[in-house]
Amino acid sequence: KAGVTQTPRYLIKTRGQQVTLSCSPISGHRSVSWYQQTPGQGLQFLFEYFSETQRNKGNFPGRFSGRQFSNSRSEMNVSTLELGDSALYLCASSALAGGTYNEQFFGPGTRLTVL
């Protein structure tokens, strides 16, 4: 079974630009979560999508948005990039059973650098 894939793996942008990151979950997984990882703040939860609906949201400004498609693939978008948005963005998928979270499978991440 193929793992979680994220594209692109590396991205360099300048302040003020916008960026779209893509995540393809493991086949059959319907939940996709996004995290931002930085040395200073660690792993911060951005949002989670399930069946094309945002189910949970972290404490990030509205510049961070996401969506999920009918095939469970997900995208996240960051508009008006700031230097502080430089981070590793991780996507995780999980298969829900019994109404409780199972383990999350993480992709390799997209390393975003904002200059």
Next chain:
Amino acid sequence: SQQGEEDPQALSIQEGENATMNCSYKTSINNLQWYRQNSGRGLVHLILIRSNEREKHSGRLRVTLDTSKKSSSLLITASRAADTASYFCATEKTSYDKVIFGPGTSLSVIP
């Protein structure tokens, strides 16, 4: 906001020794998970323990959960150099809730 806090922040041991990491959290939880992250394999799930469980084993890993103290521990026995990584605890307060990660423990296993 971080629900879990790992302790210690960094740990250095010799190969063959046991490594123990602790995680404390603030509110009641539905489950607690431990993950490992290294440069080679990214972030990988190790073990999940539910709030009604007290101990779980997986290979050389042993996880305990004390809900009265709001704490969990991860024990790695007979450590190997390949265990060098950052270890994170992650909590889910209720079903369908977001999963929140702690800041992690950096483990170095010296050959």
